[in-house]
Amino acid sequence: MNNQNLASFNTNHPPPLIPRPLNSNSESHRRNCLAWHLLSTRTRAQILEWLSKQPVVLRGDMRVRFNRLREQFKEQRRESAHP
DSSP states (O other), X not given: OOSSOGGGSOTTSOOTTTTSOSOTTSHHHHHHHHHHHHHHHSOHHHXXXXXXXXXXXXXXXXXXXXXXXXXXXXXXXXXXXXX
16 A cells, blocks of 8 residues: 555455454454554655654564455455455
């Protein structure tokens, strides 16, 4: 994705990782929601700045989540473009 805001994601239909969590009370789900929120409302530069301020373990964990959510969203877009 480019440097512009990723709010072009359709937040009405978030990737499956968000609306169908294994456990909606888990730390994992909260981090997935945080990742989705940041992807939906921040620019790439803002996300990178936020990541740089996080502890190393959280930084790595969130990078994985950002990438997974981006891939799920791309897949959703592919499916909706070619039903």
